[in-house]
Amino acid sequence: MVVLGLALCSQAVRPAEAADRNMITGALTAQPLGHYDFCKVYPRECSIRSRNKAPEHMTAKLWRRITSVNLAVNKRIKPMTDQEIYGREEVWAYPDKGVGDCEDFALEKRRLLIKSGLPVSNLLITVVRKPDGEGHAVLTVRTDKGDFILDNLSDRVRFWTETGYQYLKRQAADHTGHWVAILDGGAALVGSVQ
Numbered sequence: 791m792v793v794l795g796l797a798l799c800s801q802a803v804r805p806a807e808a809a810d811r812n813m814i815t816g817a818l819t820a821q822p823l824g825h826y827d828f829c830k831v832y833p834r835e836c837s838i839r840s841r842n843k844a845p846e847h848m849t850a851k852l853w854r855r856i857t858s859v860n861l862a863v864n865k866r867i868k869p870m871t872d873q874e875i876y877g878r879e880e881v882w883a884y885p886d887k888g889v890g891d892c893e894d895f896a897l898e899k900r901r902l903l904i905k906s907g908l909p910v911s912n913l914l915i916t917v918v919r920k921p922d923g924e925g926h927a928v929l930t931v932r933t934d935k936g937d938f939i940l941d942n943l944s945d946r947v948r949f950w951t952e953t954g955y956q957y958l959k960r961q962a963a964d965h966t967g968h969w970v971a972i973l974d975g976g977a978a979l980v981g982s983v984q
Contacts, residue, residue, distance in 0.1 A: 811935065811936025811937065811949060811950075811951070812845065812932065812936055812937050813930070813937050813950060813957060813960070813972050813974065813975065814972070814973045814974045815960070815962075815970040815971065815972055815973065816970060816971040816972070816973045817970065817971055818962070818968055818969065818970055818971075819959050819969050819970060819971040820959075820969065821967070821968070821969045822880075822882075822917060822927075822959075822969070823880050824880035824881060824882040824893060825882055825893075825915070825969070827880070827881070827882065828882035828883065828897075829967055831883075835966060836966050836967035837965075837966065837967055838910050838965070838966040839964060839965050839966075840909065840910060840911035840963065840964050840965070841964070842909050842911045842912075842963075843911070843963065843964070844934075845912060845932040845933050845934045845937075846908060846909070846912040846931065846932060846933045846934070847933070847934050848933040848934055848935040852908075852933070853947075855903070855906055855908075856903065856931055856938065856940060856947055857947050859899050859902050859903055859906075859940070860899060860940040860941070860945065860947050861945050862902075863895055863898050863899050863902065863942075864895070864942055864945055866888070867885045867888060867889065867890050867894070867895055867898065867942070868888055868889045868890075869889075869890070869891065869895075869942065870889040870890065870891065871891055872891055875889055875890070875891075882894065882897065883897070884897055884898060884901065885897075885898050892926050892927045892928070892941075892942050892943075893915065893927035895929075895941075895942035896915050896916075896927050896928055896929040896940070896942075897915070899929045899940045900913045900915065900929055903929075903931070908931075910966055911932075911963045911964065912931060912932040912933070912963070913929060913930075913931060913932075914929070914930045914932065914960045914961040914962075914963065915927055915928075915929060915930075915960065915961050916928050916929070916930045916939075916957065916959070916960035916961075916972075917958045917959050917960065918953070918955035918956060918957050918958060918975075919955065919956040919958060920954075920955060921954050921955075926943070926955065928940060928941045928942075928953075928955070929941075930950065930960055931947075932963065936949050936950070937949070937950040938950070939953050939955075941953065955975075956975055957972040957974075957975025958971070958972060958975065959971050959972055960972060
């Protein structure tokens with residue numbers, strides 16, 4: 791995948807091709823319940839406003855950074871359900887004790903990429919439905935070469951269209967506490983997934 795990433799960085803992508811690689815979002819939608827509770831614990835994390843609407847410029851350095859963060863977090867964190875960790879469902883938290891579920895992996899990857907200098911407007915927690923129908927959370931990195939997915943179920947960073955997921959909603963690029971529907975993520979996607 792590193793070779794593919796470097797090839798992506800060196801290819802000239804026409805604007806129409808790049809646009810086809812980015813999700814199309816719609817109106818504001820319901821915030822996931824777990825994120826709502828996370829925002830009560832970390833209010834600053836959910837009140838960041840951004841005027842930067844431009845996707846991140848993809849470079850070989852950026853590709854190495856996002857692929858290494860994805861792999862490092864996937865290797866470092868032991869997957870466990872919220873029920874196993876907290877005795878209840880839908881707890882969004884940083885995996886500071888070395889365990890977590892999908893949204894915890896996404897939060898940690900987002901935190902590390904923010905620390906490395908990426909703007910929060912291009913690091914968006916995203917809710918999807920897996921092919922088996924189960925809800926799942928991933929981190930979307932918005933770039934001028936397309937939207938890439940960092941996923942605890944794959945050590946490969948992939949284009950969002952190559953995951954097999956149905957995309958439901960994600961954080962808004964202009965406000966970390968707001969969520970928007972994803973309009974082109976598959977059939978009948980605007981339903982609420984909490």
